[in-house]
Amino acid sequence: MWDKLKDILLKVQKPARYVGGEYNLPDMDKPCQERVCLCFSDKYEVGMSNIGTRILYHMLNDMPDIVCERCYAPDIDMANELRKNNLPLFSLETKRDIKSFDIVGFSVQFELQFTNIVYMLDLMGMPYYAKDRGEEFPPVVAGGPCVVNPMPFAPFFDAILIGEGEKNLKEIVLLHKECKQNKISKKEFLERASKLDGVYVPSLHNPTKRAVLEDLDKAYFPTKILVPNCEIVHDRSTIELFRGCANGCRFCQAGFYYRPIRERKVDTLVKYACELMDNTGYDELSLSSLSTSDYSGLKELVAKIKVEADKRKVKLALPSLRLDSFEAEIYEDMQGASLTFAPEAGTQRLRDVINKNIKESDILSSLTAALKYGVKNVKLYFITGLPTETDEDLQGIVDIVKLVKDLHYKYGKSKLLNIVVSTSVFIPKPLTPFQWEPQISLEEMYRKQDFLKENLRIKNVKYSWHDAKASVIEAVLARGDQSIAKAVVKAYELGCIFDSWSENFDYDKWIKAFEESGVDYNKFLKGFEEDEELPWDIIDNGVRKEYLLKERHLAIEGKTTPNCIGKCNGCGANKFARCFE
Amino acid sequence: MIILKHLKVDDISYVSQKDVLRVLQRGLKRAKIDVKYSQGYIPHMLTYTSTPVPLGVQSLAEYFAVECSEKDKDEFLRKYNMSMPKGMRAVASYYKEKNPNIAAIVKASDYTVKYDSKLPKEIEDIAKMQSYVIKTSKKGEIIEKNIAPMLYSLKVSDNELSMRLASGNINLRCDSVIEHINEKFCLNIKINDIYRTAQLVESEDGFCDVEEVLK
Numbered sequence: 195m196w197d198k199l200k201d202i203l204l205k206v207q208k209p210a211r212y213v214g215g216e217y218n219l220p221d222m223d224k225p226c227q228e229r230v231c232l233c234f235s236d237k238y239e240v241g242m243s244n245i246g247t248r249i250l251y252h253m254l255n256d257m258p259d260i261v262c263e264r265c266y267a268p269d270i271d272m273a274n275e276l277r278k279n280n281l282p283l284f285s286l287e288t289k290r291d292i293k294s295f296d297i298v299g300f301s302v303q304f305e306l307q308f309t310n311i312v313y314m315l316d317l318m319g320m321p322y323y324a325k326d327r328g329e330e331f332p333p334v335v336a337g338g339p340c341v342v343n344p345m346p347f348a349p350f351f352d353a354i355l356i357g358e359g360e361k362n363l364k365e366i367v368l369l370h371k372e373c374k375q376n377k378i379s380k381k382e383f384l385e386r387a388s389k390l391d392g393v394y395v396p397s398l399h400n401p402t403k404r405a406v407l408e409d410l411d412k413a414y415f416p417t418k419i420l421v422p423n424c425e426i427v428h429d430r431s432t433i434e435l436f437r438g439c440a441n442g443c444r445f446c447q448a449g450f451y452y453r454p455i456r457e458r459k460v461d462t463l464v465k466y467a468c469e470l471m472d473n474t475g476y477d478e479l480s481l482s483s484l485s486t487s488d489y490s491g492l493k494e495l496v497a498k499i500k501v502e503a504d505k506r507k508v509k510l511a512l513p514s515l516r517l518d519s520f521e522a523e524i525y526e527d528m529q530g531a532s533l534t535f536a537p538e539a540g541t542q543r544l545r546d547v548i549n550k551n552i553k554e555s556d557i558l559s560s561l562t563a564a565l566k567y568g569v570k571n572v573k574l575y576f577i578t579g580l581p582t583e584t585d586e587d588l589q590g591i592v593d594i595v596k597l598v599k600d601l602h603y604k605y606g607k608s609k610l611l612n613i614v615v616s617t618s619v620f621i622p623k624p625l626t627p628f629q630w631e632p633q634i635s636l637e638e639m640y641r642k643q644d645f646l647k648e649n650l651r652i653k654n655v656k657y658s659w660h661d662a663k664a665s666v667i668e669a670v671l672a673r674g675d676q677s678i679a680k681a682v683v684k685a686y687e688l689g690c691i692f693d694s695w696s697e698n699f700d701y702d703k704w705i706k707a708f709e710e711s712g713v714d715y716n717k718f719l720k721g722f723e724e725d726e727e728l729p730w731d732i733i734d735n736g737v738r739k740e741y742l743l744k745e746r747h748l749a750i751e752g753k754t755t756p757n758c759i760g761k762c763n764g765c766g767a768n769k770f771a772r773c774f775e
Numbered sequence: 776m777i778i779l780k781h782l783k784v785d786d787i788s789y790v791s792q793k794d795v796l797r798v799l800q801r802g803l804k805r806a807k808i809d810v811k812y813s814q815g816y817i818p819h820m821l822t823y824t825s826t827p828v829p830l831g832v833q834s835l836a837e838y839f840a841v842e843c844s845e846k847d848k849d850e851f852l853r854k855y856n857m858s859m860p861k862g863m864r865a866v867a868s869y870y871k872e873k874n875p876n877i878a879a880i881v882k883a884s885d886y887t888v889k890y891d892s893k894l895p896k897e898i899e900d901i902a903k904m905q906s907y908v909i910k911t912s913k914k915g916e917i918i919e920k921n922i923a924p925m926l927y928s929l930k931v932s933d934n935e936l937s938m939r940l941a942s943g944n945i946n947l948r949c950d951s952v953i954e955h956i957n958e959k960f961c962l963n964i965k966i967n968d969i970y971r972t973a974q975l976v977e978s979e980d981g982f983c984d985v986e987e988v989l990k
Contacts, residue, residue, distance in 0.1 A: 200967045203789055204831045210794060215786025217802075217860045423790045423798050423860065475801030475858070506804070507812070 195281070195289040202275040210424040211238035212272060214286035217421040218473060220255035220262075222287050227259040228371040231285050231295040235302065235310035236694070238266040242420070243428035245482060246338065247301050250359045252416030260367060263287040263295075267310050270691070273317055283317040292318040297370050298332050299363065300351070302340040305671035306664065306694035308347055311336075312686040315350065322683055324352045324396065329380050333370065337363060341394075342451050343624040343730035346671055346678035348396040352384055356733055357392040357405035358437075360413055365390050365405075394733065396676075403734045406770035410437055410456035417469035421476070430478035430511065431470040433463050435495075438773070439484040440757040442765075443538070444549045444749050445577060447623040448484055450737045453767035455758075460491040464498045471506050479503055480511040488759070532571030533564050539580060540590025546752045547582050549745070557594065561601050568607035571614070572598055578642045578659075579620040579634040581749065588642060591615065592649045599652070613655045617646060619665035622721075623672050624730045625737065627745035632721035633669045636662055663701035666719065667693070670708075673718040675729035684711040738766035776874055777841050777851045778989055780867040783834040787862030788967060792827035798863065799824075799839060805858035808851065811842040825877045825974060826884075826943050829950045834971040835866075836884075838877045838985070846870060869989040877974070883927060883982050884942035885973040886949045890934045890964050898936065898956055902929040911951040922947055927982075936964075939982070942974065 203209040232251055234241030241247065241264075254262035263285035268276065276283065282291045292298060298318075300311060312322050315334075321327050324334065336347065337355035344354040355362045366387050373383040388395040392405025407413050419431065438455035439448065458466075467479060479499070483489060496510070503510050537552060539545045545552060561572070576591050595613055602611040619639050622631040634642075639662035650657040671678060685707035692698040708715040722728055724743060731739070741764065748755060755763055762768065783795070790798065800820050803810050812818040821842035828834045845851045852868040859865070901907055907923045925941035936956075940947040950966050957964055975982040 200965055204966055208791075209789040209830070210786075210791065213786040213789045215860055215862060217798075217805075217858075421801060423787065424794045425797070472805065472807075475804035477801075477804070 195284060195291075198279060198281060199284075199289065202272075202279060202281075205275055206272045207269065208424060211266070212268065212286070214264075216423055218418050219287065219420065220252065222261060222263070224261065225259065226261040228261075228296050228367060228374065229290075229294075230254055230260065230262040230367055231265055231290075231292055231298050232262060233265045233292070233298060233300045233314055235267050235300060235307045235314055236692075237269060238422075239424075239426045241266045241301075242422050242426040244301065244303065245432050245434060246359065248419055249414065249416060250299075250337075250363055252419060253360060253364065253414045254367060256414070256416075257364070257367075259371065263290070265292055265314070267314055267692070268317070273313070276317060282319045283314060293320060293331060295332050296374060297367060298334045299355075300334065300336045301338040302336050302347060303338050304340060304694065305346075305668045306699070307340075308671055308682045309686045309690045309693055311347060311350055312683055313691045316686070323349050323679075325349070327352075333380055333383065335363075335366065339448070339451070340672075342447060342733070342735060343672060343674075344394060344396075344733070345676050345729045346674040347682065348394075348676055349679040351396065352380070353387050354394040354396065355392060355405070356394055356402050356735075358407050360407055362390060362392040362405040366393060399732065401732050401734065404736055404770070406454070406736070407437075407456065408771040411458045411462055415458075415466055417466050418473045419470070421474050428480070429476070430480055431467075431474050431476045432480045432482045433466050433470065434458070435463060435481055435483040435486060435489045437483070438767075440488055440759045441485060441551065442549055442745070442755055442757060442763070444547070444627040444745055445538070445580065445620060445623070447626050450625050450742075450765070450767075451735055452484060453736055453765060454771050454773040456771060456773075457490060460495045460498065463495055464502065467499050468502050471502065471508050477507065478509045478511055488757075532573060533569045534573040534575070535560070536575040537594060538575065538577050539583075540576065540587045540592070540594060543752060544580060544583060544587045544590070546754050547749050548577075548580055549749065549754050551754055551757065558597070558601070561598060562605050565602050565606045565608075565611070570608045570610065571612045573614045573616065574598070576615065576617045577620050578617045578646075579639060581620075581622075581628060581631050583642075585645065588645050589649070591617075591646065595650060595652065595655055599655075611654060615646070615650055615655065615657045616659070617643070617657075618660040619662055621665055621669045621672060624728070625735050625742070627742045627749055629673075629728065629742065630722045630724055630746060633666070633719045636666055639665065661696060661699065664693070664696070664699050667701065667704050670715045670718045673729070674713075674715075677713050678718075681708050681711040681713040681715070684708075736765075736767035736770055741765045776871050777843060777845060777848055778869045778871060778875065778877070779839055779841070779852065779855060779865045780869075780986065781837050781839070781859075781863055781865040783828065783837050783863060784970075785833075785862040787860060788828075788831055788833045791830055792824070795827070795863075796822070796824060798860065802855065802859045802863070803841065803843075806854040808841070808854060809844040811844075823874065823876070823878065825881060826946065828971050829948050829966070831966045832886075832949060832969045832971065833967065836971055836973050838974065840871075840874055840877065842874075867986070869986075871989065875988060877985060878943065880976050880988065881943045881974045881985055882941065882945075882977050883939055883975040884949075884971050885937065885939050885975065886969055886971050887935060887937045888953065888964055888969040890936070890962065890968075893934055894931045894936055894962070895960055896931055898931050898960065899929050901956075902926050909951065909955040911948070911955075920951075922952065926952070939975075 254260050333352040335353045336351045337359050341356050384395045387393045388398050388400045394402040436457040438453045538550045622628045643659045688703045811821045823840040825838040848868040848870045908919050908921050925947035927939040930937045974985045976985050
């Protein structure tokens with residue numbers, strides 16, 4: 195294989211993506227009874243940046259008798275070369291045919307990656323649908339954030355791992371190892387797998403409860419991680435502070451899905467940070483979570499890590515800061531840095547509807563502090579098309595931008611202030627209080643974007659917007675049922691791949707794919723009835739449906755729910771693990 | 776200043792020069808070598824590399840120099856090798872007070888390439904010509920280039936080809952030469968089978984290995 199690859203590697207762009215050989219590569223030659231391949235349905239640069247698959251890859255390799263390899267979606271030029279030379283998709287580490295692995299896992303990160311699953315299965319030489327893959331093919335399983343509603347891609351997989359891979363991936367791999375030793379059939383293996391926590395087997399359609407780690411502080415976390423030889427998207431080491439989010443923004447799927455909230459201890463994190471810096475040589479370290487400023491020990495953590503980072507000439511990055519708890523002192527030595535805020539909606543009324551608990555005064559005080567410290571770039575994120583939104587709310591976005599300009603004029607330390615406003619289009623996602631809501635029409639999306647384009651023609655303000663057409667397809671793929679799978683295959687056959695890369699996205703082909711496969715996609719854009727059975731109801735993600743419904747009604751009334759740090763709101767996720775000490 | 780001679784083989788031969796520099800610098804950090812930084816707005820490590828080999832070509836003689844507080848060249852080599860990917864292992868190290876500026880003083884490189892069968896002796900004739908024009912691509916465009924002044928020698932022995940080509944400011948790419956030979960003699964020599972074996976500086980009687988200067 196390696197000999198044949200030599201011929202084609204110099205014909206493709208960035209061949210370093212296909213050869214592996216990264217620093218800290220686990221031992222691939224150890225005695226092994228179960229060989230796993232983790233696939234990521236996007237390019238190397240994206241996949242290597244993903245902390246979830248990174249954790250699982252090293253976790254499996256640290257287990258005795260188990261070897262785990264990787265495979266990323268090859269770029270189009272590489273795929274063409276593979277086809278031309280009759281070569282199957284191969285693993286990065288030992289250049290093995292993926293079909294020869296004992297178990298193959300896919301990470302499904304977001305909806306616009308669905309066609310890439312089919313693309314990769316095609317390049318592997320495997321039938322797309324699990325029902326067409328006999329005993330000669332290894333079981334193919336999926337995990338990742340998209341499993342909140344696995345139905346649209348469920349027919350491609352033998353099993354879907356709902357919840358945290360540290361638990362269910364580990365268990366299913368061990369189960370398969372045992373089944374393999376005892377020569378148990380794939381069918382029987384899947385029967386047994388369906389009894390594990392957080393394993394949904396589409397052919398059995400078994401009700402599934404999400405697998406959740408009880409104690410994150412004691413959970414596996416790798417610090418001897420792969421350091422790539424070429425540039426990747428997030429080229430730095432990352433520590434994960436906590437899982438879950440206490441805020442309950444009503445549009446946010448991650449905020450509900452990753453509950454309950456579980457933190458790592460400050461000392462554990464400092465230890466991980468030091469080990470990571472020493473083992474990788476990265477010059478940047480980032481603190482990651484859904485809402486880093488809500489971490490209970492943030493001040494202590496940043497103080498402790500900063501000392502260690504300075505010693506090693508490593509820069510500290512703090513993403514995902516929520517506006518309300520932004521602390522200027524953290525930014526003291528970050529003059530000229532850029533600052534990202536996500537008020538999400540332009541008026542207080544709408545922010546109450548979506549439960550983004552930020553007051554106008556919070557925005558004012560945080561920004562003033564930041565500007566006084568010399569912040570030169572401010573990025574503002576908003577969502578358009580939220581339930582109950584009117585033009586007044588859009589005008590609110592314009593008003594906030596003007597307010598920032600005024601504040602800079604009054605208090606700004608830097609001469610110039612660049613403001614970037616980005617809007618995305620609201621997608622009513624499963625497992626949120628807005629899961630029953632419709633998505634606004636394409637025409638309405640364009641009208642709202644035009645309104646902002648017109649009104650944000652202000653000096654030093656740049657407005658960028660998310661492709662409306664992509665948001666429509668994303669909504670269908672997020673909310674669909676099993677019928678969507680055949681449209682995904684059709685879309686792939688029509689040439690849709692790497693849909694999340696805007697240059698590849700083709701709306702017309704998608705619409706054609708829905709029509710030709712007989713899928714009424716409008717059904718999933720319209721709202722759902724409250725008493726209707728939803729495609730993802732068979733998955734118990736923790737948060738109760740009644741709770742989501744209650745939140746929906748509060749939203750319509752414009753009433754907020756406080757975050758659950760002080761007091762439990764009773765969403766139901768604490769049945770898996772205790773939220774707070 | 777420490778100067779390292781290192782390999783660029785196997786997987787690493789497919790890593791571009793820009794990325795190689797990053798791999799080197801991360802390695803120095805992991806090795807906890809106290810490297811000096813520039814004094815600019817965005818400080819960067821003071822490291823210097825030699826003229827790179829084309830992507831896909833392997834090398835047994837790459838050099839890079841590091842401004843650092845470490846004076847013990849053997850200790851440097853030991854620390855470095857413990858924190859680098861296998862394909863970039865160092866094979867020798869030197870200590871110099873002043874930066875020898877390898878990229879500027881190197882004028883030629885030696886390459887060898889093995890083929891899976893006997894190579895035609897006629898290949899050697901290319902180096903005997905007064906003028907020899909080949910087609911090669913530069914930034915996506917096909918250009919004609921007279922390589923005779925930059926091609927110092929070509930030797931065939933059985934299935935092995937050795938060449939000495941201009942390297943540095945005036946540079947002849949070894950992959951262009953091999954591609955031309957492949958086309959002219961209907962061969963299929965793989966670019967990845969080319970090894971750079973030495974980098975050379977000018978001396979009284981022609982060329983000598985750059986290592987002589989570093990010793």
